[in-house]
Amino acid sequence: MTDTTVSSCNMMSREETARWLQTYDRYLLLCHAHPDGDTLGSAMGLRNLLRAMGKTAHVICASPVPYRLSFITEERQSILLEQIPGGFLWDKIISVDVASPTLLGAYQTPFGEPEHVDLAIDHHGTNTQFAKNLCLDGALAACAELVFDLGQEIFGWNDTDRILPADSAVPLYAGLNTDSGSFKYGAVTPATHHRAAAMLASMKAAGIEHAKIAERLYGSRPLSQVMAAKAAYENLRFFCDNRISLVSFTPETMKKYKLADEDIDDIVNLIRGIQGVRVAVHIKPRGENVYKLSLRCEQGFNVSQIAGQFGGGGHPCAAGCTIEDTVEGVEAAIVAAISAAFDAEACGEGMEA
Numbered sequence: 001m002t003d004t005t006v007s008s009c010n011m012m013s014r015e016e017t018a019r020w021l022q023t024y025d026r027y028l029l030l031c032h033a034h035p036d037g038d039t040l041g042s043a044m045g046l047r048n049l050l051r052a053m054g055k056t057a058h059v060i061c062a063s064p065v066p067y068r069l070s071f072i073t074e075e076r077q078s079i080l081l082e083q084i085p086g087g088f089l090w091d092k093i094i095s096v097d098v099a100s101p102t103l104l105g106a107y108q109t110p111f112g113e114p115e116h117v118d119l120a121i122d123h124h125g126t127n128t129q130f131a132k133n134l135c136l137d138g139a140l141a142a143c144a145e146l147v148f149d150l151g152q153e154i155f156g157w158n159d160t161d162r163i164l165p166a167d168s169a170v171p172l173y174a175g176l177n178t179d180s181g182s183f184k185y186g187a188v189t190p191a192t193h194h195r196a197a198a199m200l201a202s203m204k205a206a207g208i209e210h211a212k213i214a215e216r217l218y219g220s221r222p223l224s225q226v227m228a229a230k231a232a233y234e235n236l237r238f239f240c241d242n243r244i245s246l247v248s249f250t251p252e253t254m255k256k257y258k259l260a261d262e263d264i265d266d267i268v269n270l271i272r273g274i275q276g277v278r279v280a281v282h283i284k285p286r287g288e289n290v291y292k293l294s295l296r297c298e299q300g301f302n303v304s305q306i307a308g309q310f311g312g313g314g315h316p317c318a319a320g321c322t323i324e325d326t327v328e329g330v331e332a333a334i335v336a337a338i339s340a341a342f343d344a345e346a347c348g349e350g351m352e353a
């Protein structure tokens with residue numbers, strides 16, 4: 001997996017981005033494939049913000065929307081380009097919460113040009129600067145916070161007299177809640193909670209209960225996800241004196257337990273937070289001898305640096321990469337890389353944050 005860094009990428013402040021959004025009329029918004037709450041919530045929140053500005057905007061995603069997130073996309077589990085009604089022509093393409101073009105899946109080069117994204121709005125410090133313009137804040141817990149800030153720039157949103165429309169508040173809140181680990185992760189700040197307060201005020205005014213959103217996000221799992229958890233615990237292994245927890249799903253495991261990709265998306269969170277475990281590794285199949293890895297770690301370690309060694313990236317405590325090899329080869333490679341980082345740390349070399 002290689003991404004070409006476009007050195008001509010123009011960095012834009014929130015203010016410049018707000019002005020840019022006001023300039024054009026029709027926008028196509030891209031989510032990353034295998035979507036999470038943040039990419040969908042940020043894109044739908046931005047879409048509705050643009051529509052409130054009188055613009056035309058549509059959101060697309062190359063992969064299906066999991067059921068638990070489909071309230072964000074108006075209960076649609078498929079938002080493909082061909083589903084946009086009436087021969088939509090756009091002026092500009094914006095990617096949201098997308099750190100690298102490979103994450104766009106089938107929409108990486110849908111129109112034959114690799115550099116088709118006009119603006120990337122993102123919160124990944126590892127963003128490869130693939131878009132023509134980039135509005136980036138790598139310190140934010142969620143991309144939804146950045147979209148909120150753009151709305152605030154344009155409409156002066158706050159939590160008292162200028163509350164945001166509920167059709168932006170709900171998706172943005174879903175994005176913020178999921179990507180911040182329900183406000184548990186280190187990137188959460190007082191400003192994060194101020195943005196959440198404005199979103200909650202909007203929902204309250206519209207009679208929407210935030211607890212119902214949490215219920216949909218976390219409260220009820222399909223049986224297939226319980227089977228995925230069962231399979232994960234059965235296959236859970238530990239390495240490096242129990243400092244690494246690891247679960248691999250092979251195509252055979254997927255078949256045996258009748259699992260779909262979305263059933264195992266959250267497994268890494270099941271195998272983190274075990275006493276003594278510093279790094280959790282979840283390996284999932286993405287084709288013949290192609291595996292996608294999700295890495296999570298405690299504060300102070302840096303899994304985005306590990307993922308970077310395999311052409312991936314992410315955040316210091318949550319990152320991912322793709323490796324082409326047999327599952328045994330993938331396991332050996334990732335355990336060796338993490339173990340080497342432990343050794344370097346023990347020698348006092350430390351890790352770049």
Ligand SMILES: [Mn+2]
Nearest residue numbers: 038097143179
């Ligand atoms: Mn995100």
